[in-house]
Amino acid sequence: MAIFKVKQCPVCDGKEFSSFLTCTDYFVSGEEFQIKRCKSCGFKITENIEDEENIGPYYQSENYISHSNTTKGFVNAIYHQVRKFMLGRKRLLVENVAALRKGHILDVGAGTGFFLNEMNEYGWQVTGIEKSEDARRFAKLEFNLDILPAYELSKLKGKSYDVISLWHVLEHIHQLNVNLDIFFSLLKDDGKLVIAVPNHDSYDAKHYKEFWAAYDVPRHIWHFAPSQMKLLGEKHNFKLINLHTMPFDSFYVSMLSEKYKKSALAFFKGIFYGKISWLVSLVNKAKCSSVIYVFEKN
Numbered sequence: 463m464a465i466f467k468v469k470q471c472p473v474c475d476g477k478e479f480s481s482f483l484t485c486t487d488y489f490v491s492g493e494e495f496q497i498k499r500c501k502s503c504g505f506k507i508t509e510n511i512e513d514e515e516n517i518g519p520y521y522q523s524e525n526y527i528s529h530s531n532t533t534k535g536f537v538n539a540i541y542h543q544v545r546k547f548m549l550g551r552k553r554l555l556v557e558n559v560a561a562l563r564k565g566h567i568l569d570v571g572a573g574t575g576f577f578l579n580e581m582n583e584y585g586w587q588v589t590g591i592e593k594s595e596d597a598r599r600f601a602k603l604e605f606n607l608d609i610l611p612a613y614e615l616s617k618l619k620g621k622s623y624d625v626i627s628l629w630h631v632l633e634h635i636h637q638l639n640v641n642l643d644i645f646f647s648l649l650k651d652d653g654k655l656v657i658a659v660p661n662h663d664s665y666d667a668k669h670y671k672e673f674w675a676a677y678d679v680p681r682h683i684w685h686f687a688p689s690q691m692k693l694l695g696e697k698h699n700f701k702l703i704n705l706h707t708m709p710f711d712s713f714y715v716s717m718l719s720e721k722y723k724k725s726a727l728a729f730f731k732g733i734f735y736g737k738i739s740w741l742v743s744l745v746n747k748a749k750c751s752s753v754i755y756v757f758e759k760n
């Protein structure tokens with residue numbers, strides 16, 4: 463047991479914080495965690511979580527669908543259908559932002575390798591980094607992909623990648639600033655950094671408050687909104703060039719949040735509020751449940 467202490471805001475270096483919310487870990491432990499808010503930039507941080515070496519047990523759940531392939535349960539079944547569709551959408555987005563049909567992509571937090579397999583099948587050279595040994599083993603067995611453990615990241619050759627992607631990963635990384643510097647050094651001068659993270663400024667986040675499933679404490683250490691992502695990029699010499707929405711996240715996160723609230727008719731209420739969130743994001747991308755940020759080097 464060792465607590466990961468954050469005394470300074472990793473976005474703006476501010477040192478003053480206020481209390482924001484108390485959230486429950488609905489997924490694994492049932493424990494409560496506080497989220498604090500940076501008084502200068504509004505960035506939100508989960509407090510008193512375990513450090514990198516000790517947080518592992520909070521990821522051990524049969525429900526942890528991003529690392530498994532079960533189709534049990536209705537929400538899971540939908541998730542898997544959506545994933546199939548989203549893989550194609552992610553590939554097209556990467557190809558569009560990179561203006562390449564084939565290139566070299568580094569996916570950080572590659573999980574079980576579904577996305578890299580998709581890229582590989584379309585002719586991309588792929589490199590993946592993943593902390594979980596089980597996930598790496600799955601990627602090898604299922605897709606014959608050799609995904610590297612996390613400590614290999616800093617050993618990769620500099621200026622080698624056309625795209626570095628992190629799909630719902632940055633919010634889990636303890637050493638946020640260190641990793642962003644590494645991504646800068648690994649990216650080619652004209653490369654693109656693609657980061658998808660939940661958005662605490664979204665309609666569904668504001669509606670569900672402490673029940674919002676994408677707070678996902680203590681696994682989500684950092685809670686981003688577009689203004690803070692822009693600042694964080696600038697701190698690391700990146701320029702934010704575009705935002706994209708992830709419409710399915712509005713529905714998925716709303717359904718899961720209703721489940722956490724133990725609502726009657728959780729599925730239908732989730733669809734209802736997910737639809738509002740999605741409609742709001744059509745008008746303003748910065749209000750989507752999850753946002754994909756595209757950065758280039760300054």
Ligand SMILES: [Zn+2]
Binds near residue numbers: 476
């Ligand atoms: Zn701050």
